[in-house]
Amino acid sequence: MKVAIIGIGxxxxxxxKDIRRLHAAATLFGVDANAANLEKAVELNxxxxxxxxxxxxQMDMVIVSIPVDVLVQELPKILDAVGEGTVVFDAGSTKALxxxxxxxxxxxxxxxxxxxxxxxxxxxxxxxIENLYNGKTNIICxxxxxxxxxxxxxxxxxxxxxxxxxxxxxxxxxxxxxxVSHLSHISSFMLxxxxxxxxxxxxxxxxxxxxxxxxxxxxxxxxxxxWTPIFEQNKANVVETLEExxxxxxxxxxxxxxxxxxxxxxxxxxxxxxKQILNGIPLTK
Amino acid sequence: MKVAIIGIGxxxxxxxKDIRRLHAAATLFGVDANAANLEKAVELNxxxxxxxxxxxxQMDMVIVSIPVDVLVQELPKILDAVGEGTVVFDAGSTKALxxxxxxxxxxxxxxxxxxxxxxxxxxxxxxxIENLYNGKTNIICxxxxxxxxxxxxxxxxxxxxxxxxxxxxxxxxxxxxxxVSHLSHISSFMLxxxxxxxxxxxxxxxxxxxxxxxxxxxxxxxxxxxWTPIFEQNKANVVETLEExxxxxxxxxxxxxxxxxxxxxxxxxxxxxxKQILNGIPLTK
Numbered sequence: 001m002k003v004a005i006i007g008i009g010x011x012x013x014x015x016x017k018d019i020r021r022l023h024a025a026a027t028l029f030g031v032d033a034n035a036a037n038l039e040k041a042v043e044l045n046x047x048x049x050x051x052x053x054x055x056x057x058q059m060d061m062v063i064v065s066i067p068v069d070v071l072v073q074e075l076p077k078i079l080d081a082v083g084e085g086t087v088v089f090d091a092g093s094t095k096a097l098x099x100x101x102x103x104x105x106x107x108x109x110x111x112x113x114x115x116x117x118x119x120x121x122x123x124x125x126x127x128x129i130e131n132l133y134n135g136k137t138n139i140i141c142x143x144x145x146x147x148x149x150x151x152x153x154x155x156x157x158x159x160x161x162x163x164x165x166x167x168x169x170x171x172x173x174x175x176x177x178x179x180v181s182h183l184s185h186i187s188s189f190m191l192x193x194x195x196x197x198x199x200x201x202x203x204x205x206x207x208x209x210x211x212x213x214x215x216x217x218x219x220x221x222x223x224x225x226x227w228t229p230i231f232e233q234n235k236a237n238v239v240e241t242l243e244e245x246x247x248x249x250x251x252x253x254x255x256x257x258x259x260x261x262x263x264x265x266x267x268x269x270x271x272x273x274x275k276q277i278l279n280g281i282p283l284t285k
Numbered sequence: 286m287k288v289a290i291i292g293i294g295x296x297x298x299x300x301x302k303d304i305r306r307l308h309a310a311a312t313l314f315g316v317d318a319n320a321a322n323l324e325k326a327v328e329l330n331x332x333x334x335x336x337x338x339x340x341x342x343q344m345d346m347v348i349v350s351i352p353v354d355v356l357v358q359e360l361p362k363i364l365d366a367v368g369e370g371t372v373v374f375d376a377g378s379t380k381a382l383x384x385x386x387x388x389x390x391x392x393x394x395x396x397x398x399x400x401x402x403x404x405x406x407x408x409x410x411x412x413x414i415e416n417l418y419n420g421k422t423n424i425i426c427x428x429x430x431x432x433x434x435x436x437x438x439x440x441x442x443x444x445x446x447x448x449x450x451x452x453x454x455x456x457x458x459x460x461x462x463x464x465v466s467h468l469s470h471i472s473s474f475m476l477x478x479x480x481x482x483x484x485x486x487x488x489x490x491x492x493x494x495x496x497x498x499x500x501x502x503x504x505x506x507x508x509x510x511x512w513t514p515i516f517e518q519n520k521a522n523v524v525e526t527l528e529e530x531x532x533x534x535x536x537x538x539x540x541x542x543x544x545x546x547x548x549x550x551x552x553x554x555x556x557x558x559x560k561q562i563l564n565g566i567p568l569t570k
Contacts, residue, residue: 117495137492166492179480180494184501190533191472192559193552194526195464205562207422207451209465210402214563216469218500221560224553232546241479242538246531248475248482253527261517267478268509274477275506277490278499 004029004051004059006078007066008041010119011091013128015063016046018161021130029055033070041125056081061153062088069229072101079107087150089114093177094233095141095170109147112154115139115173116163117181121221134162139177141170178237183245185219185227186238192220289314289336289344291363292351293326295404296376298413300348301331303446306415314340318355326410341366346438347373354514357386364392372435374399378462379518380426380455394432397439400424400458401448402466406506419447424462426455463522468530470504470512471523477505 001023005012008030019026030047032038041047056062062082064071071092079102082088089112092098099113118136120127138158143151158165168176195217199205205213231238255263286308290297293315301313315332317323326332341347347367349356356377364387367373374397377383384398403421405412423443428436443450453461480502484490490498516523540548 117493119495119497121497136495139493164492176484176489176493179483180490180498183479184476184498186534186537187472187476188501189553189556190530190537191469192556193533194468194530196556196559196562198464198526198529199461204461205465207449208402208424208461209562210404210421212404212406212504213465213469215500215503216473217559217563219497220553220556221563222553224550224557227553228546228550231541231549232544235541235544239538239542241483242534242541244483245475245479246534246538248478249471249527249531249534252471252475253524253531256516256520256527257524259517259520261513264516265509265513268474268505268507268512271474271477271481271505272509274481274502277481277494278502278506 001026001061002029002059003027003061003063004031004056005047006031006062006064006074007070008032008037008046009065009124010122010127010129010132011116012063012065013041013044013046013125014118014130014132015065015091016041017128017130018133019157020045022157022160029059033066037125044125044128046125046128053077053081056086057083059083059086061157062086064088064090067226067229068092068094068098068233072097072233075102075111076105079105079110082107082110084110085150086110087112087146087153089154091116093181093230095139095173097233099142099145099170108145110150112143112146112151113141113170114154115141115177121218123223123226131162133158136163137166138163139166139168139173141168141173143167174234175237178234178241182230182234182238183241185222186231186242187245188217188219189222192217286311286345287314287343288312288346288348289316289341290332291316291347291349291359292355293317293322293331293410294350295408295410295412295414295417296401297348297350298326298329298331298410299403299415299417300350300376301326302413302415303418304442305330307442307445314344318351322410329410329413331410331413338362338366341371342368344368344371346442347371349373349375352511352514353377353379353383353518357382357518360387360396361390364390364395367392367395369395370435371395372397372431372438374439376401378466378515380424380458382518384427384430384455393430395435397428397431397436398426398455399439400426400462406503408508408511416447418443421448422451423448424451424453424458426453426458428452459519460522463519463526467515467519467523468526470507471516471527472530473502473504474507477502 028047029051030038030041116138118132313332314336315323315326401423403417
């Protein structure tokens with residue numbers, strides 16, 4: 001099996017590690033706009049050798065794991081380059097614009113729109129983790145638009161990697177994921193900003209912050225290059241989630257200001273049932 | 286050494302575990318308004334036997350780890366009951382009102398106002414963890430108001446437990462801790478609320494949420510009975526942090542709405558330096 005990975009960072013590199021383990025005979029090719037990343041990926045043995053779009057015609061599988069703004073630009077060119085029997089799938093955190101970018105492409109049936117819900121706040125080839133995807137959900141959109149035989153090849157890999165599959169339409173994906181992922185990132189970035197602005201003396205943060213603070217601002221370490229285009233592509237949904245979040249914060253603040261601590265208690269008590277929900281989420285860390 | 290622990294949950298129970306390890310000859314007494322908790326604490330061998338305020342006169346050390354609303358009510362009574370040579374310290378997440386509650390108490394010099402920055406989102410005696418405090422900061426307020434010999438006894442224990450000590454005045458403590466702890470809890474509770482309200486189908490959250498969501502809403506599992514009085518006692522500071530947080534969220538939303546993605550990128554990029562700050566925080570999990 002010949003596999004090309006376009007964008008060989010945390011996401012692409014973690015696919016590479018699992019493919020190496022599961023398919024010892026596979027040859028892995030790396031494509032990356034960043035020459036140093038690509039060199040590092042070869043050095044780490046994530047891929048066997050660099051490749052270009054000219055090599056894509058001979059691939060059985062092409063995994064595209066690049067920021068979503070570059071993804072919508074490159075995906076049509078990638079489909080132009082692949083062979084009739086190549087399956088291409090992405091790992092982007094938005095799905096509507098990605099699907100739209102190739103909706104009328106003559107090789108649309110070679111593409112499977114995917115979003116594996118997995119990752120860490122780190123990036124680059126060194127951040128790749130074996131078994132990152134084990135037990136995680138992979139959301140697949142517009143599955144009916146992909147050739148059945150090619151779907152099968154990708155799905156077999158996902159199954160071998162231990163992923164759970166969920167089918168969804170692209171608009172529903174973007175709406176839901178704004179709540180359970182995109183909003184968390186913004187809340188974390190703005191929490192980090194609020195504290196950094198206030199605590200000019202970093203020593204004070206070191207000394208006074210505990211694991212609770214660390215947990216809530218962990219996502220503020222995430223890559224701005226990856227997240228800016230996600231917020232751009234999912235603008236309408238992200239703005240809606242932010243409005244609701246801000247309203248909830250304002251209502252909570254009002255209860256504190258007005259001394260309604262019965263209300264404050266009830267709000268937290270109602271939200272405590274998040275415990276049961278969180279118990280259902282498979283975690284990396 | 287005779288030690289009484291008033292409120293034998295996560296915080297008090299974790300003190301008990303370390304004292305057991307460090308002082309095998311110590312006798313530990315438990316006091317708890319909740320009879321089932323107290324029974325559990327004896328069963329788990331966190332304490333040797335139950336006690337009442339009548340027993341406090343014979344203690345060398347009394348640790349008070351109860352919600353801060355109960356703390357301000359009970360602390361004067363506890364000081365009434367202890368002996369001349371007993372050191373009493375608390376573990377409350379607010380310090381100004383706690384110090385005020387005993388400011389004019391005849392046994393003020395028996396009390397050391399403490400806030401060990403440690404914990405998890407769980408509560409109760411089963412949640413107690415050995416070494417929870419190792420490497421963590423313990424903020425001590427108004428140290429000059431405590432008798433020197435009694436300070437020494439408490440500080441020796443903190444040192445044996447591996448805690449770092451930082452001295453601060455109570456108002457400064459409450460202001461700083463609002464940013465690095467209280468705000469994180471509110472941000473997490475309201476994030477949990479926003480998502481629960483939207484995603485009526487919990488299956489969707491299970492399937493679509495990843496470790497990032499789990500991390501940002503972890504604190505929404507925290508005890509409302511513990512946190513409501515903290516927000517009440519630290520009302521002015523908490524409201525101020527919330528206002529700044531909401532302003533930052535609104536500004537970020539505006540940039541997204543207006544398509545200023547250069548600004549969005551810059552905001553996240555500037556906040557990325559939280560990485561270095563977080564590297565300095567000792568973590569339990």
